[in-house]
Amino acid sequence: MEYLPNWKVPSMLSIMESSSVQQNPDDPRSVLAVADQARQRLAAGLRLPTGLHPALAAAVAVQLGTAAYGIANHAAAGLVVALAGVAVFLGVAALSLHQFRRINGVRVDGLASQIVLGAGATSTMAYVGAFGAAAWAAFESRWWLVVAAAVAGGVGYAFGSLRWWHAYRHDPAAHAGGASPRVLATLAVLACLGLVTLLVAG
Amino acid sequence: MAELDPLIHAPARLQVVTTLSAVSEAEFATLRAVLKVSDSVLSKHVSALAEAGYVHSRKGVRAGRRTTWIGLTKAGREALREHVAALRQLIDRVN
Numbered sequence A: 001m002e003y004l005p006n007w008k009v010p011s012m013l014s015i016m017e018s019s020s021v022q023q024n025p026d027d028p029r030s031v032l033a034v035a036d037q038a039r040q041r042l043a044a045g046l047r048l049p050t051g052l053h054p055a056l057a058a059a060v061a062v063q064l065g066t067a068a069y070g071i072a073n074h075a076a077a078g079l080v081v082a083l084a085g086v087a088v089f090l091g092v093a094a095l096s097l098h099q100f101r102r103i104n105g106v107r108v109d110g111l112a113s114q115i116v117l118g119a120g121a122t123s124t125m126a127y128v129g130a131f132g133a134a135a136w137a138a139f140e141s142r143w144w145l146v147v148a149a150a151v152a153g154g155v156g157y158a159f160g161s162l163r164w165w166h167a168y169r170h171d172p173a174a175h176a177g178g179a180s181p182r183v184l185a186t187l188a189v190l191a192c193l194g195l196v197t198l199l200v201a202g
Numbered sequence B: 001m002a003e004l005d006p007l008i009h010a011p012a013r014l015q016v017v018t019t020l021s022a023v024s025e026a027e028f029a030t031l032r033a034v035l036k037v038s039d040s041v042l043s044k045h046v047s048a049l050a051e052a053g054y055v056h057s058r059k060g061v062r063a064g065r066r067t068t069w070i071g072l073t074k075a076g077r078e079a080l081r082e083h084v085a086a087l088r089q090l091i092d093r094v095n
Helices: A008-017 A028-045 A052-072 A076-104 A109-117 A121-139 A143-170 A181-201 B011-020 B028-035 B039-051 B074-094
Strands: B025-027 B055-062 B065-072
Touching (some): A028 A143, A028 B074, A052 A121, A076 A181, A109 A143, A121 A143, B011 B028, B011 B039, B011 B055, B011 B065, B025 B028, B028 B065, B039 B055, B065 B074
Antiparallel strands (some): B055 B065
C-alpha cells in the first residue's frame, strides 16, 4: 500500500476488516455479539470425519475385548493380543484426529481428550463398566459375554463422545480445552506400560 | 472490577481472539475465511497479538502445503476473559 496516501490506509483497513454483520464499534453489546457470531461460525462449520463414531465404537470394542482376553490368558499370546487391541484403538484415534484437523484446519484438544481418553462421564462409565464385565466374563470363559460387554462399552464410549460434540457446538469456548497432545501421548504410553505390567504380573 | 484491554478492544482484534477461543489452534487460512478479512489485515493483527504474548504461531504442513497455525496462549485466554467481563459490566451499567 505504499502508493496510497497515509490518510487512506486506515479507512481501507477498516473496510477490509468489516464483517457482513452490522456492528457499531461504540456499542459493547454489538461488538460482543459480532465476536460471538464469528466464533459460532467457526464451530458451526466444523465437520467430523465420516464414520468417526462407528469407527470409535468398533475400536474401543476391539480394545476392550482383547484386553479382557489378554488378562484372562496368562500366556505370551494374551499379551500380544491385548497390545494389538491397544494398537488398533490408538491407530483409529490418531487417524480420526488427523482427518479432523485436515478437513477443518483446526485442532481441538477437547475432541482429542474425548476420543483418546474418553474424558466425559458417559464414556468413562461405559468403558470402566464394560471392562469390568468383559474381564469377569473372560475369567469365566463366557466369550459371548466378553463380546457383548465390549460392544456395549464401545457404543457407550462413542455415545459419550457424540454428546460432547453437541455440547461443544453449543458452547465451543467452554468445551474446546482438553489435555494437550503431549499429555495424551504420555498417558497412552503409561496405559500401555500399565497393561503390560498387569499382564506380566498376572 | 475487570478492565478493558486496549490491545483487543478493536472489534476486529476481539473477533480474532474470540474465534480462537473455540479451538486449540487454527490454520491461518481457516481463521481468515471465518473472519472474512484479507491476509494482510489478519497478519497484522496476529503479529500484534503475538508480540503481546496473546497468541502463538507455528509453521506446519497441511495437504503438502506449508501453513501457519495460530492459537491463543494462556495469557490471551485470560485477557479475553477479563475484557469480555469488562464489556459486560459496561452493558449492565447502561441497562
